[in-house]
Amino acid sequence: MGRNYSIGVDFGTESARAVLVDLESGEVVASHVKDYAHGVIDEELPGLGVKLDKDWALQNPNDYVEAFVIAVKEMLRKAEGVSPDEIVGIGIDFTSCTMLPVKRDGTPLCNLPSLRKHPHSWVKLWKHHAAQKEADRLNEAASRLEDSFLPRYGGKISSEWLIPKIWQILNEAPEIYDEADRFIEAADWIVWQLTGRETRNMCTAGYKALWHKQKGFPDRSFFRSLDPRLENLVDEKLSRDLLPLGSKAGELTGEMAEKTGLRPGIAVAVANVDAHVSAPAAGVVRPGTMLMIMGTSTCNILLGDEEKWVPGICGVVEDGVIPGYYGYEAGQSAVGDIFAWFVKNGVPPAYHREAKEKGLSLHELLEQKAERMGAGESGLLALDWLNGNRSVLVDADLTGLILGLSLDTKPEEIYRAWIEATAFGQRMIMDTFIEHGIPVDRLVACGGLPYKNRMLMQIYADVLNREVSVAAHLHTPAVGSAMFGAVAGGAFGSIVEASEKLAKLKPERFRPNQRNAQIYERLYQEYRRLHDLFGRGGNDVMKLLKQLKRERGVPIAP
Numbered sequence: 001m002g003r004n005y006s007i008g009v010d011f012g013t014e015s016a017r018a019v020l021v022d023l024e025s026g027e028v029v030a031s032h033v034k035d036y037a038h039g040v041i042d043e044e045l046p047g048l049g050v051k052l053d054k055d056w057a058l059q060n061p062n063d064y065v066e067a068f069v070i071a072v073k074e075m076l077r078k079a080e081g082v083s084p085d086e087i088v089g090i091g092i093d094f095t096s097c098t099m100l101p102v103k104r105d106g107t108p109l110c111n112l113p114s115l116r117k118h119p120h121s122w123v124k125l126w127k128h129h130a131a132q133k134e135a136d137r138l139n140e141a142a143s144r145l146e147d148s149f150l151p152r153y154g155g156k157i158s159s160e161w162l163i164p165k166i167w168q169i170l171n172e173a174p175e176i177y178d179e180a181d182r183f184i185e186a187a188d189w190i191v192w193q194l195t196g197r198e199t200r201n202m203c204t205a206g207y208k209a210l211w212h213k214q215k216g217f218p219d220r221s222f223f224r225s226l227d228p229r230l231e232n233l234v235d236e237k238l239s240r241d242l243l244p245l246g247s248k249a250g251e252l253t254g255e256m257a258e259k260t261g262l263r264p265g266i267a268v269a270v271a272n273v274d275a276h277v278s279a280p281a282a283g284v285v286r287p288g289t290m291l292m293i294m295g296t297s298t299c300n301i302l303l304g305d306e307e308k309w310v311p312g313i314c315g316v317v318e319d320g321v322i323p324g325y326y327g328y329e330a331g332q333s334a335v336g337d338i339f340a341w342f343v344k345n346g347v348p349p350a351y352h353r354e355a356k357e358k359g360l361s362l363h364e365l366l367e368q369k370a371e372r373m374g375a376g377e378s379g380l381l382a383l384d385w386l387n388g389n390r391s392v393l394v395d396a397d398l399t400g401l402i403l404g405l406s407l408d409t410k411p412e413e414i415y416r417a418w419i420e421a422t423a424f425g426q427r428m429i430m431d432t433f434i435e436h437g438i439p440v441d442r443l444v445a446c447g448g449l450p451y452k453n454r455m456l457m458q459i460y461a462d463v464l465n466r467e468v469s470v471a472a473h474l475h476t477p478a479v480g481s482a483m484f485g486a487v488a489g490g491a492f493g494s495i496v497e498a499s500e501k502l503a504k505l506k507p508e509r510f511r512p513n514q515r516n517a518q519i520y521e522r523l524y525q526e527y528r529r530l531h532d533l534f535g536r537g538g539n540d541v542m543k544l545l546k547q548l549k550r551e552r553g554v555p556i557a558p
């Protein structure tokens with residue numbers, strides 16, 4: 001008898017990554033990454049000459065199908081000796097909330113020639129930030145509810161989420177709202193394309209669409225209070241029929257099988273979210289371990305036995321990550337993006353020359369120079385809010401700050417200070433969880449950064465004063481999706497069982513250096529003071545600076 005394999009496909013912001021996982025060894029035997037043909041559409045609708053406003057971020061749903069087909073086909077080609085008959089399941093994960101309006105049969109409205117030129121008919125990507133007005137009004141209305149859902153979401157709903165995005169469509173393009181038979185997460189839509197049937201997952205419903213396992217969606221009266229036309233939104237254009245993570249959404253259609261070279265009828269798992277699906281792949285299936293998915297931004301996932309209200313988190317959802325537990329999500333809006341910004345804007349020509357001579361990237365050169373320093377040696381302390389603060393302040397209007405600059409300050413000291421600032425931001429998140437009764441004993445990291453910068457990982461271990469393990473697979477979300485695919489295909493009884501057999505961490509752990517940890521403890525106390533002063537209304541100078549820019553007519557990034 002042959003071996004069993006499962007496929008996981010992670011739909012990220014720029015590309016889809018497919019992996020084939022051996023269900024005996026847990027090894028990734030083949031993988032392939034396919035960039036989306038149109039990437040992120042944030043200036044103009046491709047080939048149509050329709051300009052977009054500055055905080056729009058759209059995608060083309062046809063790119064997802066194409067990326068799936070090519071990534072899976074290429075992955076299969078690389079997996080020599082594996083027969084499609086040995087593949088038991090497929091799981092997918094997506095960025096979220098990435099959503100689109102469709103007809104009853106799943107046709108995206110942007111594929112209808114009559115609606116193609118209308119930006120509201122396209123996919124709204126997770127970082128589409130143009131529904132802030134709707135999010136503000138929703139938060140205001142929700143704060144007046146007697147049994148408000150806001151505390152479950154850390155106190156505020158983000159403009160990135162489903163209801164603000166739908167409401168923006170209704171406000172700005174009622175004709176598109178009327179044409180849409182369904183609004184659906186791209187995660188569920190791609191599963192629909194694979195199986196030929198519409199299903200909805202509990203994870204995105206819980207984190208992004210205000211659904212609660214016991215209470216369901218907010219009442220119709222709440223939606224009516226937002227806009228009478230939204231009263232029946234859930235029944236008319238969403239669904240109350242939600243499937244739990246780990247269940248089977250359906251089977252691969254003959255058409256998709258033919259396009260990809262797979263076998264028709266393979267089990268397809270219910271859709272999931274990129275951050276959440278990483279937990280089982282990194283072995284995070286019980287309370288006590290905080291997962292850090294570290295890349296351009298950082299997402300945190302943590303499990304608990306009870307539903308507790310933690311201020312400033314993105315949300316808590318029962319069964320939202322691992323069935324049987326409450327899944328907590330938090331995050332930082334910019335992490336790798338800050339280092340990218342500094343490397344682009346803050347490094348003198350001599351460093352560029354040196355990096356070239358040594359055959360290093362600028363990141364690697366700065367790491368090499370900065371790792372010779374100990375904690376506190378740069379004389380700098382920074383606030384990491386260059387793209388606002390997601391957790392725990394939930395304030396997109398905050399900006400960055402660096403303190404302690406002198407005429408002697410070197411680029412590597414500033415680079416290190418930004419890394420330390422992001423680690424202090426993680427410490428704020430971790431401490432907020434602990435202060436509200438959700439313990440954190442261990443940390444596991446995945447995403448791109450842990451594989452790129454060892455100094456960064458050591459700084460995190462020192463600042464957090466905890467051991468940090470790193471997930472073994474670079475494509476952690478795709479491996480997590482493959483695990484859910486294997487569960488849907490019946491190879492495992494539960495996702496916990498799959499994780500216990502297949503999850504892998506790198507053998508090496510980053511252990512805190514006590515000398516540095518003590519110094520960082522002192523610096524962190526100062527970070528907290530600055531954090532509260534500038535982030536909790538003690539001094540609103542950051543907002544004044546933004547306001548002045550607005551008054552001077554300078555466009556401000558979302």
Ligand SMILES: Nc1ncnc2c1ncn2[C@@H]1O[C@H](COP(=O)(O)OP(=O)(O)O)[C@@H](O)[C@H]1O
Binds near residue numbers: 294341449452
């Ligand atoms: N050596 C490095 N040290 C620190 N950050 C790095 C390094 N190399 C790249 N980066 C940052 O990593 C980020 C990309 O992370 P990655 O996890 O690969 O992508 P994504 O979050 O888009 O999936 C970029 O923001 C980039 O600035």
Ligand SMILES: O=C(CO)[C@@H](O)[C@@H](O)COP(=O)(O)O
Binds near residue numbers: 012094097126275297
């Ligand atoms: O917000 C979530 C998950 O809830 C992510 O999908 C979103 O931040 C996008 O993550 P990436 O930056 O693509 O890793």
